[in-house]
Amino acid sequence: MTKRECWLVDSSLLSGAYAYHLAEALADQGAAVRLVARPLRPGEELPPTNIVYDPLFYPLGEWAMRFAKGAGRNAAKLVKGLEHALGLAKLVWRARQERPYCVHFSQFVLPALDRLAIRALERTCPVVVTVHNSVPLHGVRPRAVREEDFFAAYRAADAVFAHTETTRKTLLARGVAPDKIHQISHPPLALRQEYEPHARGDAFRVLLWGAIKPYKGVETLLEATARAISTERPIEVRVVGKAFYDASALVARAAEPDLRERTSLELRFMTDAEIDAELRSCDLVVFPYHEIDTSGTFPTSLRYGKAILVSNVGGFAELPLPPDVRRWAVVPPHDPQALAESLRTLAEDPKAYEANVEAFRKLFEGLQTWADVAAKVIEVYREVGADVAGGLAGGAAGSATASVSATTPRRKVVEAAQS
The missing domain is CATH 3.40.50.2000 (Glycogen Phosphorylase B;)
Incomplete structure (x- = not known):
C-alpha cells in the first residue's frame, strides 16, 4: 500500500x-x-x-x-x-x-x-x-x-x-x-560542530544569538553592558545573527566610546556550525526579550552547559528555578539596570555562576x-x-x-x- x-x-x-x-x-x-x-x-x-x-x-x-x-x-x-x-x-x-x-x-x-x-x-x-x-x-x-x-x-x-x-x-x-x-x-535544535571555539582572553563573554528582531531586546542589552563595569573581570558582549529590521541605531550605539571595546555585532546569516562555535566560546547566553512564549534558541543553548540569563516574560517566567538562582537569572524586561547587575554578579561571583549553570543543567536533563x-x-x-x-x-x-x-x-x- x-x-x-x-x-x-x-x-x-x-x-x-x-x-x-x-x-x-x-x-x-x-x-x-x-x-x-x-x-x-x-x-x-x-x-x-x-x-x-x-x-x-x-x-x-x-x-x-x-x-x-x-x-x-x-x-x-x-x-x-x-x-x-x-x-x-x-x-x-x-x-x-x-x-x-x-x-x-x-x-x-x-x-x-x-x-x-x-x-x-x-x-x-x-x-x-x-x-x-x-x-x-x-x-x-x-x-x-x-x-x-x-x-x-x-x-x-x-x-x-x-x-x-x-x-x-x-x-x-x-x-x-x-x-x-x-x-x-x-x-533543543541539533547544531553541526565544524569549527573550533573562538580564541579568548580573560573576559566574561556574553552571547545573544538568533534572528535579530525588535522583541529580542538588543537595545536593552547594549545599555546594560554600558552600565555593567566589572572591577573583577571585563565583560564583553557578542550579538550574532541576521537582523530583520533596521539595525543602524544598534550599530551606532555599539560604536560609541563606552561600548566600542566591549561589544561585537555580527548581523548576518549564521550557519548552525558558526552558532555552535559561538555557544562553545561564551560564558553566558542572554535572552533580554521584551516578550516570548517559547524560544528555539533557549533549549538549544541549554545543551552547551553555560550560564543563562532571561527576561521575566512568557515561558521564561515559568522556569522552575531555585530562588537564589532566579535572583540573578531572571530580570524584568526593558530594565537595563537590573540586567547590568545580573551580568556583573555572574561575571564576578563564581558561586552564583556555578549555581546558575547547575540549575539550567537540570532543566536541560528534563527536556x-x-x-x-x-x-x-x-x-x-x-x-x-x-x-x-x-x-x-x-x-x-x-x-x-x-x-x-x-x-x-x-x-x-x-x-x-x-x-
Whole structure:
C-alpha cells in the first residue's frame, strides 16, 4: 500500500529549524512526511534526507525579493502575497487529489487566507496547527493582517499545539476550545560542530544569538553592558545573527566610546556550525526579550552547559528555578539596570555562576526529546481522526518532487529558527 503523507506546512520557513527537526522526528517514527515550504535561499541548510521537501510557495516572489531594492521590494512583497493565495489554492487542490492523512501548519503568514484554506482542507483530512507564540509574529505584522485573524485560524483547526502554559491560557482566552489544545515542548535544535571555539582572553563573554528582531531586546542589552563595569573581570558582549529590521541605531550605539571595546555585532546569516562555535566560546547566553512564549534558541543553548540569563516574560517566567538562582537569572524586561547587575554578579561571583549553570543543567536533563514530541504529535493526529494506518506503516516518504536525495548528508537550518 502507498503510504499517505503527513504534510507539514511552513510556507515561508518562519520556523524553519523547528519544521526540519519535527519533520525528521516524525519520519523517524515511521511517518511519510512532506515539508511544504518555499525554495531554499542561498546559504540555507539542506532539509533532512528522510522527508520530501516540496517548495510549493513563492517561486517568483523569492526570486524577486533576492534582487529587488528600494521600491522594488514592495512590488516583490505584493508578488509573494499573491503567490501565497495561489500556493494555498494549490495545496487544497493537491490535497483533494493525493489525500494526505493530515495537514499540519507550523506557521501562518496571511491568516485570513490560511483560515479559508483550513476550512477547505478539512473536507479532505484533519488539520492541526502549532502556535509558537501567543503574540502572533511577535507583534510585527503587515498592517493588513489583524491579530484576530490568527486566532480565528487557530479556532478553525481540529487540534492546536502550544509550547507553554502562557500560550495555552492565551488560546483559551481567545476562544480556542480546551479539548483542541495539546501542550508539547520545544526540544533543543541539533547544531553541526565544524569549527573550533573562538580564541579568548580573560573576559566574561556574553552571547545573544538568533534572528535579530525588535522583541529580542538588543537595545536593552547594549545599555546594560554600558552600565555593567566589572572591577573583577571585563565583560564583553557578542550579538550574532541576521537582523530583520533596521539595525543602524544598534550599530551606532555599539560604536560609541563606552561600548566600542566591549561589544561585537555580527548581523548576518549564521550557519548552525558558526552558532555552535559561538555557544562553545561564551560564558553566558542572554535572552533580554521584551516578550516570548517559547524560544528555539533557549533549549538549544541549554545543551552547551553555560550560564543563562532571561527576561521575566512568557515561558521564561515559568522556569522552575531555585530562588537564589532566579535572583540573578531572571530580570524584568526593558530594565537595563537590573540586567547590568545580573551580568556583573555572574561575571564576578563564581558561586552564583556555578549555581546558575547547575540549575539550567537540570532543566536541560528534563527536556523532552524530538522523539518524545513526535510520538505525542502522532498521538494527536490519531485523536483528530487522521487515517494513519497507511501513513505510518514503514520508512520515509519518496516522491518525484523531493529536492534532496538519500545520499545527501543531513544538515539543519538555523536562519529562520530563531525565536
